[in-house]
Amino acid sequence: MDNTNNEILYSSVEEQIEKLKQQNLIIEDEDFAKKYLEIFGYFNLIKGYRSPYIFTDASGLHYRSGITFNQILSLYMFDKNLRNAVIASMLDLEEHIKASAADVVAQSFGTHQDDYLNIRNYRDKRRRNRKFSLRNTLITIQKALNSDKTPVSHYREVHGIIPPWILFKNLYFSTIINFINFFKPHEKEQMVYHLYDVDSTDLSVDNLKLIMMDTLFVCLDYRNLAAHGGRIYNYRSDCNVRLENFSTDVSEDTLPKGFNQLIYILSCLKYRKPLDDLSKALNYEVNRHCSAFPEDATYLGQILNIDIKSENVVWITGTSDKFHYTPYCSGIKHPLQISEQKAIANGYIPCKRCCKETD
Incomplete structure (x- = not known):
C-alpha cells in the first residue's frame, strides 16, 4: 500500500520491495522478503515495526545505514512470540482467578445461583459507564445461566443448580474482574489470601486489595491487546498501578514500567506459572533477537525497562x-x-x- 495525496493505493509485493530498497532498506534475499510480506502483510510487518530503524528528512522516509529486512522481521517475530506468550499466560491466570472467585463466592453465599447472585451481597460503586455498574454486571452474569454450552446446560437441566465454579467458566475475564471489584471487604480479603502469600509480605491486607485490583485490570488490558493482535513489546498500559501501595522502596522512578511492569506485578502473585512462562518467553526472545542484532540491545532494554546484555x-x-x-x-x-x-x-x-x- 502507498499513500499519495491522501489516497490509499494498492501496491504489489514486488512494488513494496522496490519501495523499501529505494528507502535504503537492505534486502539480501528478495524471495525471502516476498514470502514474509505475503504471509504477514506490509502494514503489519513493515509499518508496525520499522519505527526504531527509520528517520525522515526533506526528501522523505529512509532507513538507517545497515538496517536489513531480516532485522525488522526479527523484531516482528519478537513481538509476535511475546504476544502469544501473553495470551497463554493471561488465559492461565484467568482460569486461576475464576476458580478463586468461585471459591470465595460459594463459601460466603452458597452454591445456588439465586443466593450468590443476590445484589445485596455486593457493594455498588458509581461507575462512569453504566454498562459496568453492579446491576448490569449481575445481569450479564445471569444471562450466562441460560447458556446452551456444557457444563452450564447440564447443571441447569439435571441439577437445577449452577454453582459458581461452573458458571464462571463461561464468563469473560472482564466480567469476572468487574464482579470482583464489587466484592465487599470480607470477600476481597478472601481473594487476597487466594492470590497472595500474605504471611510472607510486609504489606497490609488493605494494600493488597488495591494491588490486586490494579493487577487484574493491567492483566486484562494486556490480554485484550494481545487478543486483538496489538503491539506488545513497547506498550504501556493506561491502567494505573497505585505506587503508594507497594513496598516503601518502590517509587515513581523505581517501579517497573511498560512490559516489565506486567512482569513485576505477576511476580507478586502466589501462583507462579503465568510469570514463569512469560519470563521464559521474554528471556528467550531477547536473547534470540539481540544475539542476531546486538545493536538493538540498548533500544529494547530501554523500551522493556530491563537490563539486556549482549x-x-x-x-x-x-x-x-x-x-x-x-x-x-x-x-x-x-x-x-x-x-x-x-x-x-x-x-x-x-x-x-x-x-x-x-x-
Missing part, C-alpha cells in the same frame, strides 16, 4: 547445579545472573523445566 543470560543459585532461563523458575530464591557460557563452563546444566527449546 550475551545469553541465565540464572543460577548456590543450592543447585542447574541454570535457568527465567529468574522465577520453580520459585527459586535470590538467583544470580551470569552468562550461559560461564554457567556451562562452571559445570551447571540446563533446567529441564525452563530451558526447553522454544519454537
Whole structure:
C-alpha cells in the first residue's frame, strides 16, 4: 500500500520491495522478503515495526545505514512470540482467578445461583459507564445461566443448580474482574489470601486489595491487546498501578514500567506459572533477537525497562547445579545472573523445566 495525496493505493509485493530498497532498506534475499510480506502483510510487518530503524528528512522516509529486512522481521517475530506468550499466560491466570472467585463466592453465599447472585451481597460503586455498574454486571452474569454450552446446560437441566465454579467458566475475564471489584471487604480479603502469600509480605491486607485490583485490570488490558493482535513489546498500559501501595522502596522512578511492569506485578502473585512462562518467553526472545542484532540491545532494554546484555543470560543459585532461563523458575530464591557460557563452563546444566527449546 502507498499513500499519495491522501489516497490509499494498492501496491504489489514486488512494488513494496522496490519501495523499501529505494528507502535504503537492505534486502539480501528478495524471495525471502516476498514470502514474509505475503504471509504477514506490509502494514503489519513493515509499518508496525520499522519505527526504531527509520528517520525522515526533506526528501522523505529512509532507513538507517545497515538496517536489513531480516532485522525488522526479527523484531516482528519478537513481538509476535511475546504476544502469544501473553495470551497463554493471561488465559492461565484467568482460569486461576475464576476458580478463586468461585471459591470465595460459594463459601460466603452458597452454591445456588439465586443466593450468590443476590445484589445485596455486593457493594455498588458509581461507575462512569453504566454498562459496568453492579446491576448490569449481575445481569450479564445471569444471562450466562441460560447458556446452551456444557457444563452450564447440564447443571441447569439435571441439577437445577449452577454453582459458581461452573458458571464462571463461561464468563469473560472482564466480567469476572468487574464482579470482583464489587466484592465487599470480607470477600476481597478472601481473594487476597487466594492470590497472595500474605504471611510472607510486609504489606497490609488493605494494600493488597488495591494491588490486586490494579493487577487484574493491567492483566486484562494486556490480554485484550494481545487478543486483538496489538503491539506488545513497547506498550504501556493506561491502567494505573497505585505506587503508594507497594513496598516503601518502590517509587515513581523505581517501579517497573511498560512490559516489565506486567512482569513485576505477576511476580507478586502466589501462583507462579503465568510469570514463569512469560519470563521464559521474554528471556528467550531477547536473547534470540539481540544475539542476531546486538545493536538493538540498548533500544529494547530501554523500551522493556530491563537490563539486556549482549550475551545469553541465565540464572543460577548456590543450592543447585542447574541454570535457568527465567529468574522465577520453580520459585527459586535470590538467583544470580551470569552468562550461559560461564554457567556451562562452571559445570551447571540446563533446567529441564525452563530451558526447553522454544519454537
